Amino acid sequence: MSATPAGDDDGLLARYDLRMRREAAPDEPGARVERAGRVVRQVNGDSGGGVVLWSDLASAADADAAIAEQLAYFGALGRSFEWKLYAHDRPADLGERLTAAGFEAQEPETLMVAEIAALDRRPVWPAGTTVRRVTDADGVRAVIEVHGAVFGGDQEPLRRRLLAQLARDPERVRVLLVLAGERPVCAARLELTPGTGFASLWGGGTLPEWRGKGVYRALVAHRAALAAEAGYHYLQVDASDQSRPVLERLGFTALTATTPYIHTHSAASPA
The missing domain is CATH 3.40.630.30 (Gcn5-related N-acetyltransferase (GNAT))
Incomplete structure (x- = not known):
């Protein structure tokens, strides 16, 4: 696999989104990755819980529907879960919509790559x-x-x-x-x-x-x-x-x- 040219930050972020989020494979034993419309989620294995890895939600209505779907899905499994939000994810107010739906924001971090x-x-x-x-x-x-x-x-x-x-x-x-x-x-x-x-x-x-x-x-x-x-x-x-x-x-x-x-x-x- 060839490397993205040095200094091409947009290209590197796009590669990361594709490989590590949109096309993600399970990252722990017993986990499964599922693609549900414009959402990619992982149901964890022995560690429990789960995580929304990627989403591409064009509108507020799409976001609210996806949030409701994930709440229902993980709720039926009896699991807490994380929605891992990136600053460039759509729509721009997705974080506010997650908070309104009962999610608690944790400390923000910076995605860094070398x-x-x-x-x-x-x-x-x-x-x-x-x-x-x-x-x-x-x-x-x-x-x-x-x-x-x-x-x-x-x-x-x-x-x-x-x-x-x-x-x-x-x-x-x-x-x-x-x-x-x-x-x-x-x-x-x-x-x-x-x-x-x-x-x-x-x-x-x-x-x-x-x-x-x-x-x-x-x-x-x-x-x-x-x-x-x-x-x-x-x-x-x-x-x-x-x-x-x-x-x-x-x-x-x-x-x-x-x-x-x-x-x-x-x-x-x-x-």
Whole structure:
């Protein structure tokens, strides 16, 4: 698969929309991707829930009808789900319509992409640290502990997802722990999506006392090298406000904003 020319941000965003959203394949064991009109959704596997990955809704009426359809669909399954909204999605007020329908907007992130060949893929690890690939339940437990300490929230869906990936499709994910001695101080993963050209960076949360020492930068370089070895052209990340400046310095380009809208299933909600 050929790479999009450097500097062609519109072309790169169009490629991302096509490969990673509109033509998306399931990204975890047991999941299924379904195409319902102008919507592409995933019903997750062991992690539970689901996500609307892509939509192309030309009018307000189309948007309201699609929102109602997805609420009914996931409600009948008894599942909470996410509508992953991108700034260029139509109609322009889709976020407002999701909020009016009972979704809760989460913190916005920035979709950032880099051409792997242009990145420095030689990690420089801070003194006293090592990186270890996680392959078993004990390693996953350590990852979840780091994520819980850094990000908070319910990490159980991620725990189930990682265990399923390592058991059933281990070559599509590289789960990594950075250790200071034997203490886990950072956790991250690289997810590979065959046939798309895109590999995805997730996590990278670092314990407070280890921030600013180069752990995150080294993990990006390390994962870029792993993705290059696997034959991928691009790295993609949904960047927080904290990680965006670091990624820009490393050579990533901001393509658009993305906001997760979450609808929480309640047994009392009408299907």
